[in-house]
Amino acid sequence: MNGAESNGIPNGEMTTSTPGLQRESTRYRKLWRYSVLLTSIVALMPLIVMMGVNNLQYRRTTQSEMRYDLSRMVSDTKRSLEFVIRERVSALQLVISDNNTSDLRDDEALARVLKHLKASFGGFVDLGLIDDDGLQRHYVGPYNLKGTNYSEEVWFHEVMLRGVNVSNVFLGHRHFPHFVISVKRELESGQFVILRGTIDMEMLTYQIAIRNRQGADDAFVVDHDGILQTQSQSHGDLLDPCSLPVPPFSPEIEVIDQPHNGGHLLVGYSYIEQSPFILMAVRTYDDHFTDWLRAHSDLIGFFVGSVILIIIVVFWSSSFLVRQIRASDERRAKMLHNIEYTNKMATIGRLAASVAHEINNPLAIINEKAGLLKDLAEHAEDHPYRDKSIASVDSIIQSVERCSAVTHRLLGFTRRMEPGHEMIDLRILLQEVVGFLGKEAAHRNIEIQYHFPDDLPTVECDRGWLQQIFLNLVNNAFGAVERGGQIALSVERQNHAYVAVRVRDSGSGISEENLQHIFEPFFSTKGQFGTGLGLSITYGLVQKLGGEIKVESREGEGSTFVVLIPIKAVATME
Amino acid sequence: MSEGPTPHADHDALAFMGAVTASVSHDLSNVLSTIDQVSGLIEDMLIAVERGVAIDPARLEMVQGRLAHQTKRGVTIVRKLNTLGHTTDDPVRQEDLALVFSTLLVLMERMASRRRIQVIFDPEQTGHMVEANPVTLYHLLYHALLLVMDSYSDGGDVTLDLVEEENSTSISIAGHDLASVEGGGDRLAVIHVLADQIGGKAMIDADDPGCLEVVLPRVGGTQE
Amino acid sequence: MKNLNLLLIDDELELVTTLVERLEIRGIQAEAASNGRDALERVRQGHFDVVVADLKMPIMSGIEVMQTLREEFPDIKVVLITGHGSSDDSSQQMVERADGLLLKPFSIDSLIEKVNEVVHLGDMPHE
Numbered sequence: 001m002n003g004a005e006s007n008g009i010p011n012g013e014m015t016t017s018t019p020g021l022q023r024e025s026t027r028y029r030k031l032w033r034y035s036v037l038l039t040s041i042v043a044l045m046p047l048i049v050m051m052g053v054n055n056l057q058y059r060r061t062t063q064s065e066m067r068y069d070l071s072r073m074v075s076d077t078k079r080s081l082e083f084v085i086r087e088r089v090s091a092l093q094l095v096i097s098d099n100n101t102s103d104l105r106d107d108e109a110l111a112r113v114l115k116h117l118k119a120s121f122g123g124f125v126d127l128g129l130i131d132d133d134g135l136q137r138h139y140v141g142p143y144n145l146k147g148t149n150y151s152e153e154v155w156f157h158e159v160m161l162r163g164v165n166v167s168n169v170f171l172g173h174r175h176f177p178h179f180v181i182s183v184k185r186e187l188e189s190g191q192f193v194i195l196r197g198t199i200d201m202e203m204l205t206y207q208i209a210i211r212n213r214q215g216a217d218d219a220f221v222v223d224h225d226g227i228l229q230t231q232s233q234s235h236g237d238l239l240d241p242c243s244l245p246v247p248p249f250s251p252e253i254e255v256i257d258q259p260h261n262g263g264h265l266l267v268g269y270s271y272i273e274q275s276p277f278i279l280m281a282v283r284t285y286d287d288h289f290t291d292w293l294r295a296h297s298d299l300i301g302f303f304v305g306s307v308i309l310i311i312i313v314v315f316w317s318s319s320f321l322v323r324q325i326r327a328s329d330e331r332r333a334k335m336l337h338n339i340e341y342t343n344k345m346a347t348i349g350r351l352a353a354s355v356a357h358e359i360n361n362p363l364a365i366i367n368e369k370a371g372l373l374k375d376l377a378e379h380a381e382d383h384p385y386r387d388k389s390i391a392s393v394d395s396i397i398q399s400v401e402r403c404s405a406v407t408h409r410l411l412g413f414t415r416r417m418e419p420g421h422e423m424i425d426l427r428i429l430l431q432e433v434v435g436f437l438g439k440e441a442a443h444r445n446i447e448i449q450y451h452f453p454d455d456l457p458t459v460e461c462d463r464g465w466l467q468q469i470f471l472n473l474v475n476n477a478f479g480a481v482e483r484g485g486q487i488a489l490s491v492e493r494q495n496h497a498y499v500a501v502r503v504r505d506s507g508s509g510i511s512e513e514n515l516q517h518i519f520e521p522f523f524s525t526k527g528q529f530g531t532g533l534g535l536s537i538t539y540g541l542v543q544k545l546g547g548e549i550k551v552e553s554r555e556g557e558g559s560t561f562v563v564l565i566p567i568k569a570v571a572t573m574e
Numbered sequence: 575m576s577e578g579p580t581p582h583a584d585h586d587a588l589a590f591m592g593a594v595t596a597s598v599s600h601d602l603s604n605v606l607s608t609i610d611q612v613s614g615l616i617e618d619m620l621i622a623v624e625r626g627v628a629i630d631p632a633r634l635e636m637v638q639g640r641l642a643h644q645t646k647r648g649v650t651i652v653r654k655l656n657t658l659g660h661t662t663d664d665p666v667r668q669e670d671l672a673l674v675f676s677t678l679l680v681l682m683e684r685m686a687s688r689r690r691i692q693v694i695f696d697p698e699q700t701g702h703m704v705e706a707n708p709v710t711l712y713h714l715l716y717h718a719l720l721l722v723m724d725s726y727s728d729g730g731d732v733t734l735d736l737v738e739e740e741n742s743t744s745i746s747i748a749g750h751d752l753a754s755v756e757g758g759g760d761r762l763a764v765i766h767v768l769a770d771q772i773g774g775k776a777m778i779d780a781d782d783p784g785c786l787e788v789v790l791p792r793v794g795g796t797q798e
Numbered sequence: 799m800k801n802l803n804l805l806l807i808d809d810e811l812e813l814v815t816t817l818v819e820r821l822e823i824r825g826i827q828a829e830a831a832s833n834g835r836d837a838l839e840r841v842r843q844g845h846f847d848v849v850v851a852d853l854k855m856p857i858m859s860g861i862e863v864m865q866t867l868r869e870e871f872p873d874i875k876v877v878l879i880t881g882h883g884s885s886d887d888s889s890q891q892m893v894e895r896a897d898g899l900l901l902k903p904f905s906i907d908s909l910i911e912k913v914n915e916v917v918h919l920g921d922m923p924h925e
Contacts, residue, residue, distance in 0.1 A: 404665060418741065432778060436752060437759040464777035464789060468766045475759045534763060537770045600854075604810045607903040611816040614906055618823045640812050687809065690856050729856075 028326050035318035043310045051303055058292045063266070066283055067255045070216055070268035074281050075253050077211040077219065078270040084123075084203055085275055088181055089164055091121055096185045096195040104129050104138065104195070111140040123203035125178060132160070132192040141198070143173055150196075159184050159194055166275040169201050169229040169239065177201035177229075177238055205230050208279070216268070216281035222246065223276045235282065247278065258282075338548075356407035363404050370396045419462035419545055421569045426459060426466075426491050426501060427452045433470045434489065437478060444483050451490035459499055460569040465541045469549075472538045473503045473561045480507030480559060494564055498547070504560040510553040518551055545569075590713045591658070597684045598655055605648040612640050654680040661708035668793055669711055671702040671736055671743065678715055685720065690729025693719075702736045702743045703793040706772035714768035714788070715745070718776065721761050722749035722786050742774075743792045748785040752778055802917060803845055804828040807837040807863065808852040808879065820906050826913075834858025838866055841874070848913050850877045850900070853893065861892045875916040879904070 095113055096104070103109050110127055117124045126141020134151020150156045159165040159182040167180040182196040204221060208230065212219040220232040226246040228236050235243045244258060247269045258265040268281040293300060370393050377389040427450075434441070434448055441448055477487045486506040494500040510518060519539035542549040546566045553559035615637055619629055654677045676697045679686070686693055704711060722732050730750055737744045752758060762776070769776040769788060779785035804821060806814040806828060814830040821828040829844075831837035835857050841849065849867060851860035858866075864876045877898040893899065897916040900909065 401662065407665075432780070432783070435783070436762065436778060438753055439756060440759060462775075463780060464775035464787070467777040468770075468775060471759065471762055472766065475763050478759065534767065537767060541770075603902060604813065608810060608813040608816065610903055611813055611820065611906070615816050615820050615823075618820055622823065640816065644812060688854065688856050 028322050031325070032318050032322040035321055036314055039314045039318065040311060043314060044307060047303065047306055047310075051299075054296070054299070055292055058295070062291065066266055067268075070266060070281055070283055071253050071255050073212060073216055073219070074255075074268040074270050074279060077208055077281070078253065078272060078279050080207040080211060081204055081221075081272050081277070081279060082274070084207060085166055085181070085272070088121060088123065088197065088199055089166070089183065089274065091117055092181055092183045092195050092197050093164070096183050096193070101185070101187060101193050104193075107138055107140060110138050114140045117197070123199045125198040125200055127198075128196045130156070130182075130194040130196055132194075136196075145173070155180065155182060156194075158182075160192065164274065166277075168223045168227070168276050171239070179229075201230065204277075212281065216283050219279070219281040221272075221277045221279055224278065229277060242280075244280065244282070247280070359407050360404065363400050363407070367397060367400045367404075370400065419465060419569065421460050422463050423458045424461050424463055424466060425456070426499060426565065427456060429463070429466055430470055430489050430491065430501070433467060433474055436471065437474060440478060441487075444478075444481075444485075446478065446481055446484070447486045449486065449488040451488065451492075453492055456491055456493065457499065457567050459565050459567050461545055461565060465545060466565070469538050469541050469545075469563060470501070470503070472534050473563070476534065476561075477503055477505035477507070477559075480505045482507070497568070498564040498566055501563045501565065502560055503563075504558060506558045509555040509557050510551070510559050511555050515551060515553055519549070587709045587713050590716055594658060594681050594716070595655070598651055598681050601651055601684050602648060605644050605651070608644045609641065609648070612637060612644070650680055658712060661712055664708065666705060666707055668703050668705045669708060670700055671704055671745065672697055672700040674704075674711065674715060675734060678712065678719060682716065682719060686723060686732075689723050689726065691723045691726060691732055692730070693732045693734060695734035699736045702738060704743060704772075704790045705793050706790070710768055710771050711790075714765060714772065714774075714776075717761065717765050717768065718745075718747055718786055718788050721752065721755060721758065721765065722747040722784075724755045724758075725749035725752050725784055727754070738792065739789075741792055742789050745788040745790070746779065746785055747788070748779075748782060750784045752784055752786060802826060802847045802913065804913065805831060805837055805840060805846045805849045806851075807831045807834060807849065807855065807860070809833060809855045810852075817906065817909070821910070824906075824910065826910070834860075834863040834866075837863060841867065841871060846874055848875045848877060848916060850879065850909070850913070852879045852902075864892075864896060875913075877912055877916060 095117070099109075099113075104113070110129065114124060114127045117127070126139065126143065126145070128136045128141070128145060128148075129138040130136045130150055134149050134153075134156055136145060136148045136150065139146040139148075155165045155167045163184045165180075165182045167182070169177050169179045171177060178198050178201050180196060180198050182194050184192050184194050186192055208219050208221070218233045218235060220235065220242075221229040222242045223229055224246065226242050226244075228238055228240055228242050231238045232242065244260065244265075244267065247254065247256065247267065249271055251271070253268065253270045255266060255268045258267045263284065266283040268283075270279050271277075272279055374390060374393040374397070377383065377386055377393065380386060383389070431450075440446075474487065474489070481487060488502070488504040490502045490504075492500055519535050539549055542563055546569070548564040549561065551559060551561050619634070619637070623629055657673075657677045658681060675695055679693055679695060719732070726732075726749060733746075733748045735746045735748070737746065752762075755761065762778075765776045765786075765788075769790075772790065774788060774790035776786065776788045779787050804826060806817055807830075808814045809832055811830065811832045814832070818828040818830045829840060829846075831840055833855055834851070837849065837851070838858075840846075849863070851863045853860040860878045864878065867874050867876055875897040877900055878893055878896040879900045879902055880893065898912045900912055
């Protein structure tokens with residue numbers, strides 16, 4: 001962020017650029033940065049935290065809603081699936097226990113049973129009767145599987161052991177997904193007979209589809225080895241291993257968080273009783289943030305608006321603050337400088353006054369004593385050096401008088417007047433002043449340039465003093481330039497309170513050392529017109545008018561005197 | 575402006591005194607020359623009487639009138655010169671501007687007549703009191719008058735007026751065109767410095783570029 | 799000498815009129831003028847042999863009067879009256895081109911003597 005300049009922090013109105021000033025300006029830029037940082041943190045933090053909390057809460061509620069939906073769906077579906085399976089198991093058990101085994105050993109009778117089962121329950125594809133040696137004695141269905149030996153099959157052993165078996169899904173000879181339900185009946189003879197029915201997997205897939213109207217993105221069935229028993233939309237094809245791990249066994253319906261491909265999945269599952277099946281329902285919730293954005297668009301708008309507003313205010317207020325600080329720093333520095341200068345001048349004045357005062361007393365004594373000497377000499381008529389003595393004493397008395405005239409002037413037995421209050425157009429006044437010097441300008445071929453704006457306020461000021469100030473400055477400029485030189489006069493509004501008048505000359509400039517003393521009394525560089533009082537009087541007058549005077553000069557490049565005149569008259573300080 | 579010393583040098587009050595006494599001594603020398611000639615004329619007339627020529631009493635009266643006039647003139651000049659000499663007596667004192675001007679105008683008579691300047695001033699405008707260092711006050715008003723006199727290149731009237739204001743007395747010295755004065759800038763700067771020394775100010779009238787206004791603090795005005 | 803016609807110019811009118819009267823008593827024709835312009839007018843109207851002019855006068859200085867006379871009336875002699883020798887260098891040269899100089903104050907006899915002197919100068923060839 002280096003927006004210090006662009007944010008309008010003034011770079012100082014000083015015309016001279018020094019390394020110190022450079023350092024100053026980086027100091028203010030730093031200050032500005034701190035201010036921006038601190039205020040934005042303080043102002044934005046609660047807002048951001050609030051938004052974060054809101055987001056978190058939203059996420060929690062949506063997640064728990066999702067969990068609830070998912071577990072309900074899983075629970076519904078599980079019940080349906082279990083019902084479908086149990087119903088068919090029961091049907092087969094009923095068939096095998098109700099009928100005489102010999103009845104079933106008749107293909108025609110078996111076909112009739114299959115027809116009934118198909119009509120009552122649906123999903124049955126074929127039926128087979130298997131003896132305890134594993135041989136399929138009878139079979140009704142679309143394939144010719146009579147005489148197939150199942151004695152080596154796992155399900156056969158299962159059914160022998162438990163009496164009921166629900167198999168995994170497989171394609172088999174039939175080339176469509178199905179599973180097999182087998183039930184055992186113990187005959188009086190101690191032998192077994194097994195009724196085996198093939199169920200179209202469509203029965204289960206259909207149940208899943210109708211239950212999963214909402215709540216899950218994907219719902220499918222896997223077996224305990226993780227092989228997909230139904231088609232999944234995004235986790236693998238039928239009979240392929242599922243891309244999700246097999247969830248741990250639980251008798252309940254579970255909803256778990258499952259990391260997957262860098263994202264998160266919400267997985268609901270349930271082990272289906274009496275079957276090797278696990279029902280799984282998957283929901284992605286990656287997009288909950290956009291959901292949140294959508295759901296809270298007004299809130300977000302408010303947030304974004306506030307942030308922008310806060311940032312604007314922070315930038316503005318920081319700039320303003322730093323500008324104020326800088327301005328007050330500069331004001332203070334200037335004031336210190338002024339105080340220093342005024343003190344210096346006052347000290348010079350006081351010093352002169354006290355010296356004058358101290359000298360006055362001995363002068364009075366000298367005067368008296370000299371008078372006495374004169375009287376004595378006048379009376380001593382026979383004194384050999386009488387006339388000489390009288391003449392000497394007279395010259396002493398005269399010198400004393402001259403001294404006391406000087407001291408009295410130093411003591412400043414003068415009255416001061418209040419400044420007048422006239423409305424003055426500085427442009428006209430300056431032209432009058434220059435007009436007064438016009439003859440000399442023409443004589444010496446000096447070019448005088450005016451830079452006067454059209455809109456300039458009149459100032460409420462003392463005409464005489466202004467004339468004196470500017471005559472002095474312009475006269476000075478005349479003194480500074482050579483034949484054919486240039487003098488430029490410009491007036492501009494400095495700010496709401498001051499008008500600045502600049503008198504620039506193309507002369508030889510003033511050395512840095514002299515610049516420091518230029519407004520001091522009795523300081524004269526060229527003995528311009530001898531007294532060295534001109535600029536110190538000018539300085540005093542400008543002060544008295546509540547204005548300011550300064551000089552910018554470089555040797556060889558001419559000088560510019562800048563006078564700030566208050567637009568409205570101020571009460572005099574003295 | 576040959577007896578008006580150059581502004582670079584005349585800042586010194588001593589130079590001002592010198593300029594005035596040089597000019598006045600010229601006047602006095604004229605007065606004495608005239609008296610000398612008149613007395614010579616009387617001598618001539620006495621010789622004629624000895625030769626038996628009758629004297630016309632009217633002529634004698636005229637000669638006496640001349641003597642009286644020149645004597646009076648000489649006395650006036652000497653008196654005013656004396657007044658100027660006594661300005662160094664006190665560092666500060668109250669001065670009546672009417673008296674200051676009547677003194678200055680006598681002392682500057684020759685400077686005015688050489689420029690063919692008629693100074694119009696009513697010496698009855700008394701009572702405008704100024705408290706100041708007298709040398710500086712005379713010095714200031716001398717420069718002011720001389721500057722305005724030089725605003726004419728071919729003679730004319732300089733009008734002097736005193737106006738009492740609330741805390742100050744304004745002296746307006748109206749001539750022709752101050753901007754036309756050679757070296758006027760430096761001379762006005764000198765006037766400014768002198769005016770400042772006695773707490774006053776000087777400016778060119780805003781409405782009349784031929785009028786110099788000198789404003790001095792009034793006795794009895796607000797004092798700091 | 800008796801037939802000479804003098805013109806005296808000085809802004810001190812009482813001084814010159816007194817001088818004129820005293821010259822007349824001595825039988826010398828003289829007139830008085832208080833400034834150069836009046837004086838030149840008189841010269842153009844009448845006949846004058848010698849013009850005595852003060853150096854410092856309003857309107858026209860003695861030198862200006864002399865220069866005009868030299869152009870218009872080269873025969874007229876010019877005597878300049880100088881003050882305390884306080885004139886500047888440039889005019890000093892001009893002053894020396896006058897036929898005669900008189901230092902103020904002067905007696906009537908020294909005036910007459912000076913006038914005689916310059917008139918006799920004219921008897922000799924110029925330069």
